[in-house]
Amino acid sequence: MHRVSVVQLSNGLAKGEYSSEELTQYFLEQIDANTHLNAFITVDENGAMEQARAADERRRAGDAHALTGVPIAHKDIFCVKGGRTTCGSRMLDNFVAPYNATVVERLAQCGTVLLGKTNMDEFAMGSSNENSFYGDVKNPWDTTRVPGGSSGGSAAAVAGGLCPIATGTDTGGSVRQPAALTGTTGMKPTYGRVSRYGMIAFASSLDQAGVIGQSATDVAVLLEAMMGFDPADSTSTDQPVAALGDDLSINISDLRIGVPDVFFAEGLDPQVEERVRAALRVFADAGAELVPVELPHLSLSVPAYYVIAPAECSSNLSRFDGVRFGHRCDDPADLEDLYRRSRTEGFGDEVLRRILTGTFVLSAGYYDAYYKKAQQVRRLITDDFKRAFNKVDLIMGPTSPTTAFGLGDKADDPVSMYLNDIYTIGVSLAGLPAASVPCGLADGLPVGLHIIGSHYREQTVLSAAHAFQQITDWHEAAPPKGEPS
Amino acid sequence: MSWEMVIGLEIHAQLATRSKIFSGSSTAYGASPNTQASLVDLGFPGVLPVLNEEAVRMAIRFGLAVDARIDQRSVFARKNYFYPDLPKGYQISQFEAPIVAGGQLTIDGENGTKTIRLTRAHLEEDAGKSLHEAFSGATGIDLNRAGTPLLEIVSEPDLRSAGEAVAYLKKVHALVQYLEICDGNMQEGSFRCDANVSVRPAGQDALGTRTELKNLNSFRFIEKAINVEAERHIDVLEGGGQVVQETRLYDPDKNQTRAMRSKEEANDYRYFPDPDLLPVFISDELIDSLRASLPELPDARRERYRDVLGLNDYDADTLTNSKPHSDYFERLLAHHPADAKRCANWVLGELTAALNKDNVSVTEARVAPERLAALLDRVEDNTISGSIAKEVFTLMWQGEGDADDIIEQQGLKQITDTGALTATIQAVLDQHPAQLAQYREGKTKLLGFFVGKVMQQSGGKANPGQVNQLLRDMLSGEPE
Numbered sequence: 025m026h027r028v029s030v031v032q033l034s035n036g037l038a039k040g041e042y043s044s045e046e047l048t049q050y051f052l053e054q055i056d057a058n059t060h061l062n063a064f065i066t067v068d069e070n071g072a073m074e075q076a077r078a079a080d081e082r083r084r085a086g087d088a089h090a091l092t093g094v095p096i097a098h099k100d101i102f103c104v105k106g107g108r109t110t111c112g113s114r115m116l117d118n119f120v121a122p123y124n125a126t127v128v129e130r131l132a133q134c135g136t137v138l139l140g141k142t143n144m145d146e147f148a149m150g151s152s153n154e155n156s157f158y159g160d161v162k163n164p165w166d167t168t169r170v171p172g173g174s175s176g177g178s179a180a181a182v183a184g185g186l187c188p189i190a191t192g193t194d195t196g197g198s199v200r201q202p203a204a205l206t207g208t209t210g211m212k213p214t215y216g217r218v219s220r221y222g223m224i225a226f227a228s229s230l231d232q233a234g235v236i237g238q239s240a241t242d243v244a245v246l247l248e249a250m251m252g253f254d255p256a257d258s259t260s261t262d263q264p265v266a267a268l269g270d271d272l273s274i275n276i277s278d279l280r281i282g283v284p285d286v287f288f289a290e291g292l293d294p295q296v297e298e299r300v301r302a303a304l305r306v307f308a309d310a311g312a313e314l315v316p317v318e319l320p321h322l323s324l325s326v327p328a329y330y331v332i333a334p335a336e337c338s339s340n341l342s343r344f345d346g347v348r349f350g351h352r353c354d355d356p357a358d359l360e361d362l363y364r365r366s367r368t369e370g371f372g373d374e375v376l377r378r379i380l381t382g383t384f385v386l387s388a389g390y391y392d393a394y395y396k397k398a399q400q401v402r403r404l405i406t407d408d409f410k411r412a413f414n415k416v417d418l419i420m421g422p423t424s425p426t427t428a429f430g431l432g433d434k435a436d437d438p439v440s441m442y443l444n445d446i447y448t449i450g451v452s453l454a455g456l457p458a459a460s461v462p463c464g465l466a467d468g469l470p471v472g473l474h475i476i477g478s479h480y481r482e483q484t485v486l487s488a489a490h491a492f493q494q495i496t497d498w499h500e501a502a503p504p505k506g507e508p509s
Numbered sequence: 510m511s512w513e514m515v516i517g518l519e520i521h522a523q524l525a526t527r528s529k530i531f532s533g534s535s536t537a538y539g540a541s542p543n544t545q546a547s548l549v550d551l552g553f554p555g556v557l558p559v560l561n562e563e564a565v566r567m568a569i570r571f572g573l574a575v576d577a578r579i580d581q582r583s584v585f586a587r588k589n590y591f592y593p594d595l596p597k598g599y600q601i602s603q604f605e606a607p608i609v610a611g612g613q614l615t616i617d618g619e620n621g622t623k624t625i626r627l628t629r630a631h632l633e634e635d636a637g638k639s640l641h642e643a644f645s646g647a648t649g650i651d652l653n654r655a656g657t658p659l660l661e662i663v664s665e666p667d668l669r670s671a672g673e674a675v676a677y678l679k680k681v682h683a684l685v686q687y688l689e690i691c692d693g694n695m696q697e698g699s700f701r702c703d704a705n706v707s708v709r710p711a712g713q714d715a716l717g718t719r720t721e722l723k724n725l726n727s728f729r730f731i732e733k734a735i736n737v738e739a740e741r742h743i744d745v746l747e748g749g750g751q752v753v754q755e756t757r758l759y760d761p762d763k764n765q766t767r768a769m770r771s772k773e774e775a776n777d778y779r780y781f782p783d784p785d786l787l788p789v790f791i792s793d794e795l796i797d798s799l800r801a802s803l804p805e806l807p808d809a810r811r812e813r814y815r816d817v818l819g820l821n822d823y824d825a826d827t828l829t830n831s832k833p834h835s836d837y838f839e840r841l842l843a844h845h846p847a848d849a850k851r852c853a854n855w856v857l858g859e860l861t862a863a864l865n866k867d868n869v870s871v872t873e874a875r876v877a878p879e880r881l882a883a884l885l886d887r888v889e890d891n892t893i894s895g896s897i898a899k900e901v902f903t904l905m906w907q908g909e910g911d912a913d914d915i916i917e918q919q920g921l922k923q924i925t926d927t928g929a930l931t932a933t934i935q936a937v938l939d940q941h942p943a944q945l946a947q948y949r950e951g952k953t954k955l956l957g958f959f960v961g962k963v964m965q966q967s968g969g970k971a972n973p974g975q976v977n978q979l980l981r982d983m984l985s986g987e988p989e
Contacts, residue, residue, distance in 0.1 A: 103555045116554065123548060125555060222555040229784035257557050258786050336784055339587050342598020343552040347650070350554075363591055386589070386779035395781060 027185050027502050030094055030242040037083060037093045044083070044093030048076035048137050051095045055139065055186045061162045063181040065100045066108050067140035075137040082135050090269065091249060092135030097190040099178050100141035101148055102128050102233075103222040111224045112144040112156040112174075115350045115370030125222020126254045127191060127233050134249050139187050143177030146372045147341065148193055148226040150174045151201060151444040152434065155374045160431055163206060164503040165469055169428040172202030172444075178236045179206040183503055189237040189246055195226050196329050197423075197448025199234035200460035204423035204472025207462045209489065209499055210236040211243045213482045215455030216261035218247075219254030225340040227333040228259070230452050239499050240461065240489035244268035247482065266483040274487035277311025280416040284319045287421030287447060287474075299464030299471040300422045306495055307420075307488075317412040317419060321404040325450035326442060328405070331385050331398035332453070337375075338382025344370060377438065406454040413478040418488055422447055423460040423472035447474055457482045461489045462498040470501070510747075511711045514739045515719075516674045516704055517628075517666035520681055521659050522691040523635070523699040524567045530634050530658035531558030531601060538697050542640070542651035550656040552596030557785050560585075564658040565789060566799060567690035568608045568632050571660060573800050574688055575627055577612025581793075585632075585786045589779045593650055594637035602661075604780040607631035608789070614684070615808070616676040618669075625677050626665040633659050660690070666705065666716065671735035675728050678702060679830065683807045686832040701726040704735055707752070708742045717742065718752040722759055723769060734759035738766050810835060818842075818849035827857055833871040834861075837878050844882030845889075855881060859899060863906050876905050884912035897921050897969050923972045930963075930971060930979055937962045938983070948984060956980060 028036075036042055052069055072095065079093035103109045103121035105128075110116045124132065132138070145155040153161040153176025161176040163169040164184035171180040175192030179202035182190055192199040194212035203210025212234035220231055233250060237243040248269045253262040283304060288297060308314050346352040346366025353365035371379070385394035412419060425446060434441045451458045456476055463473035473492070477485035493499045529536055532549035549556045572579045586604035609630035615622050635657040640649035662681060668674045682700055685691035693700045707719035722738055725731045737759075742752050757766040782788075805813075807829045814825035828835045834856060841852045860881070864871055884905065888898045893916055904915045916922060924930060937959060938945050948955045956977075963976050 109554070111554070119554065121555070122553070123556075220555075221557050224554040225785075227784075256559060258559055259557075259784070335781060339589050339599055339779070339781070342589060342591065343554070343596065345591060345593075345598060347593050348551060348596065359593065383779065386781055388777045388779075391779075391781070 027238060027500075028188065029238050030091075030189050030245055031239075033094055033188055034090045034245075038088070044076040044079040044095075044137060045073065047093065048072050048095050048139070051139055051187050054184075055181075058164075058184050058186050060167065061164060061180050061184050061186070062159050063143055063161055063177045063184065063186055064097070064140045065110055065112070065143050065156075065158050065177070068107065068138065071107070072137050072139050079135045079137055089134040089249075090245060091131070093137060094189075095137045095139050095187055096131065096246070097139050097142050097178060097181055097187040098128060099144050099175050099190065099192050101144060101193055101224050102141075102191060103224070104128050104138065104141070107141070109141070109224070110157070111148070112146040112158060113370065113372070113375070114157040115344045115367075116224075117157065117351065119350055121222075123222065126219035126256060127250050128222060130250055131246070142175070142181055142190055145174035145176065145198075146375050147224065147337070148174040148195055148198055148231075149337070149374050149378055151197070151441050152429070152431075153177065153180075153202070154431065154435055155372055157372060162431070163428045165207065165428065169430055169469070170205065172205035172424070172428065174198040174202075175210075175234075175236060176202045179203055179208055179210070182206070182208045182236050182238060185502070189235065189242055191246075191250075192234050192236050193223060193226075194232050194234045194448075194452065195230045195333060196452050197445040199236060200423050200448050200458060200472070200474065201445055203236050203460040204462075204474075205428040205470065207465075207470030207498070207501055207503070208236050209239055209243050209459065209461050209493075210234060211240075211247060211459040211482070211486065211489075212452075212457065213247060213251060214261070214457045214479050216259050217251045217263075217265075217457070217480075217482065219257040219260045221254055221256040225336075227336040228340060229336060230329075230333060232452075232455075239493055240459070240486045241272060243459070244272055244486045244490075247486075251482075261480075263480050268483055268486055271483070272487045272490040274484070274491055276307060276488070276491050279307065279312040279418060279488065281307055281312050281314050282317035282412050282416035282419040283314050284317050284322070284412070284419060284421060286319050286322050291425050291443065291446070292422060293426045293466070295466035296422050296424070296426060296471050299466060300420075300473055303463035303473045303492065303496075304420060306492060310491070310495065315416050317416060319405075319408045319412060319450065321401065321408050322450045324401045325405055325453055326446055328398040328401040329445075329449045329453060330381070330442060331394050332402065334378040334382030335386050335395050336382070338379045338386065341371070341375070341379055346370070374438070402453045405450050409450075409454045409456060409476075409478075417478075417481075417484055419476040421474050423474040424448075427466050427469035427471060451476050455479065457485050459485050459489050461492060462501065463492075463496070464498055465501065470498075512708045512739075512743050513711045513713075514668075514670055514735070515666045515707045515709060515716055516668035516671070516735060518664045518668065518674060518678060519703040519705070520662040520664075520678065521701050521703075522662060522681075522685050524564050524658040524660055524690055525692055526561055526563045526567065526658050528561060529656035530561050530564045530632065532656055534656065536657050538694075538699075540653055542649070542653060544653065546637075546652040546655060550596065550652055552598070558601060558783075560786060560789065561658065564632055565608065565791070566795075567658075567688070568630060568660055569791065569796060569799050570688050570690055570803065571630055571662070571685065572609035572612060573796070573803060574684055574806055575609075575612035575614055577627060577630070578610045579791060579796050580606060580608065580610055581791050582606060583608040583789045583791070585783045585789070586780045587783045590776045592636070593648060594639045594652070594655070596637065596652060596655055600634060600636060601783055601786070602633035603631035605782075606788075608791075614677065614680050616673060616680050618673050618676065623673070625667045625673075628663040628665050630660055630662045633661055635659050660685075666707075671732040671739070674704060674735055675732050678728065678731060680807075683830055683832060687804055687806055689804070695726045695728075698726060702731065704731065704738075706735055706738045706742070708739050708746070717746075718754050720752065720754065720766075721756045722766060723756055725759060730759060730761050733761070733764060734766065737764055741766065807832075814849075820849060820853055824850075824853045824857060828853060831871070837871050837874065840878035841882055841885075844879070845885055848885070848889075851885065855885070859902050863902075875908065876902065880905065880911060887912055887916060891923055891925065891972060892916060893921055893923050894969065894973060897923070900969075921970060924967055924970045925972045925975060927975070927979070930975055931983070933966055933971065934959075934963055934976070934979055934983055937966060956984070959984075
């Protein structure tokens with residue numbers, strides 16, 4: 025049953041080929057057999073089996089959703105009522121959420137079975153999943169390598185066959201980059217498409233929930249269930265949601281695909297470039313038109329992002345102060361000591377680095393030079409994309425400049441780590457929907473094709489991804505079943 | 510040297526919404542600690558604020574009432590600082606784009622009317638409360654107040670004395686109550702203010718260094734605090750020193766101010782637009798409909814009382830200064846439209862005296878305006894006299910029933926029967942032969958003496974007009 029798609033699982037459940045209980049048992053065993061990947065922070069065997077039995081009951085009663093009984097995993101950034109929600113941080117090691125995130129609630133309503141919570145970079149800050157309080161996640165394709173971050177646990181779990189599909193979150197590329205590095209299909213919709221309520225905030229103006237799965241069709245089914253207006257999130261959009269799960273048909277020969285030069289510039293691994301160009305040829309051979317587009321301000325996206333995201337994070341993470349929930353230091357001498365030690369002990373280095381950066385760029389006298397300027401750059405980047413989308417339906421390029429790098433390789437060089445998201449960050453700043461789909465292997469490691477759409481055009485992005493996956497079978501490539509190291 | 514005070518006020522008016530500004534929790538006062546705090550008020554991980562539109566409407570109503578500009582786009586910002594009663598580590602407030610900009614109010618200053626300019630009024634959430642007394646060696650946190658909507662009303666430094674500051678404050682206090690956007694309860698902290706105080710040599714344009722007096726919540730303390738602080742500035746300056754810009758607290762027991770924190774320790778609030786809340790766009794339609802729904806405001810009402818109802822300045826001012834009093838008067842007047850002066854006298858006289866005696870507010874008056882109106886009906890139709898009416902009112906206040914019941918039960922009906930009155934008068938005349946003789950000798954001032962005696966004898970029930978008439982007739986008659 026290794027790597028069976030959600031759509032197939034749903035059909036199998038509907039036909040009674042197996043029960044959700046059996047399915048859930050199977051995936052719990054896979055999780056158990058692959059603990060060396062460190063993909064999960066929390067596994068809820070009892071809860072999952074209970075939900076599976078309820079799902080089987082619901083199927084028998086004839087009131088099933090396509091996802092009823094399908095096992096899933098949530099990135100440990102989503103609050104699940106009564107369950108531990110750590111956000112990959114010591115700060116929240118003991119935190120039991122008293123409520124469900126909207127995403128969790130909506131998927132539970134569909135009858136999905138929650139296997140557990142996946143590992144992640146602390147507070148979603150990172151591109152390698154080496155910043156988790158619960159340890160590094162290993163890439164199933166090569167366990168000496170990173171799976172990418174910050175949704176690395178979800179990506180590794182799907183790639184390794186520990187669960188059929190999982191949620192992730194993407195602030196600067198954290199769904200797409202790990203999807204690229206693990207050979208999975210990952211998608212972030214337009215900013216505001218999925219409610220952020222109950223998703224622990226990193227950078228509110230960028231955070232967007234997404235999905236990591238095995239194919240565009242699988243991702244479409246789960247995304248459709250997650251998307252839609254939520255009155256509890258003022259930034260969620262009330263634009264109508266297309267029936268993604270039902271309709272990913274597209275005529276490729278009608279597509280105009282923008283290819284920015286800037287995506288193929290210095291720093292791109294030649295093998296990655298070769299695989300991505302081959303993927304573009306697949307579209308061209310099928311009749312799509314490849315059009316050069318200009319994104320003149322994209323080179324400013326990494327610096328702009330590393331001003332805006334830390335600024336928002338420094339404020340969002342202020343609530344972790346040791347007073348009401350989360351880690352509190354022992355025997356504080358006074359209030360100042362309580363704050364200082366609780367936060368120093370509770371947060372890891374990368375989080376502290378970004379809080380300090382954010383505090384600096386927002387402080388009096390520097391606000392205009394950094395934060396305000398970065399917002400102006402963000403506007404320019406958004407306008408670049410808008411202009412490009414006047415000419416083309418989609419923009420494509422590589423998702424990540426390299427394949428999965430070795431654990432520890434970049435751990436001491438944050439700037440080099442930040443550059444790993446060079447292709448994804450601009451898209452996040454502009455709030456656009458984008459997916460990463462597997463498009464080849466380089467030295468046995470997956471390469472991702474980045475498909476970017478205009479605002480609210482999730483259906484076009486996923487349809488193109490689906491069309492590509494009908495022509496190619498890279499998404500079916502599974503990592504070698506290695507021995508647990 | 511003669512010194513001039515320069516004062517600007519920042520008023521915090523708690524808006525009278527039912528729920529909080531960014532959550533559905535109740536805003537009711539006085540509940541057990543932390544029972545009115547939702548996950549949003551507690552700042553739990555993952556929760557998000559949703560703006561209460563009623564708070565926006567209330568802010569716009571205020572802006573329209575002070576002739577301010579309502580900006581069609583306003584932005585919520587985060588004001589970042591750490592404090593245990595600030596759950597999120599930031600307060601959601603407005604900074605660069607407040608909802609109300611400019612505006613003005615007229616006050617009656619020491620030298621006639623004076624216009625005070627407003628800088629702005631913006632929406633923000635209140636913080637919780639730290640409880641130090643009840644927990645020895647520790648601090649308790651009550652987050653019931655966290656997220657309560659506040660309108661911060663900032664004036665230009667146009668005020669020149671503590672008296673002007675209080676006049677302005679009272680004006681705003683009355684206005685927010687007329688607009689029904691704030692209950693004005695200063696004891697409960699629903700209406701409080703910070704005062705920025707500085708002094709400068711009279712005639713100088715440049716402003717002196719200011720200090721900020723925090724959390725003043727009674728008109729009396731505000732006046733005393735400003736005066737004592739200005740005197741402190743003058744003492745410092747005349748002693749050759751310099752005023753330090755700082756935040757100070759007023760201690761009413763000692764009538765002194767003391768430093769709270771100095772500017773050196775002042776927070777850098779790192780304001781930035783709150784990414785969880787989209788900018789607020791206000792349509793012309795909303796502004797127009799709110800403008801059309803504005804009630805009669807205190808200035809207009811006072812003018813009407815003077816010009817249309819013919820009340821004197823004192824009555825008009827006193828009534829309109831307090832919306833509850835004025836509303837009581839309006840309801841009474843509705844039953845006795847021709848008797849504005851009498852209605853005003855009752856509200857400002859008997860009613861106010863009774864309220865003060867029992868220390869209750871007019872909204873809790875034990876005699877509702879409609880019941881008082883029924884009492885006045887009995888005066889008008891001569892069932893009882895004005896002085897008996899006061900007695901009846903006291904009995905009504907004590908819960909003895911309605912006017913008619915009391916008049917009936919206590920037998921207070923005015924005596925208008927000529928026969929009975931004549932008999933009483935005759936008895937009085939018989940009892941006072943000496944005075945009668947003096948009257949007849951021309952000392953006609955004694956008429957009042959006889960009237961008094963007759964009223965006394967009748968237990969106040971005799972109709973005074975009739976008594977007068979009958980007395981005159983009987984006294985002018987020939988001696989028997």
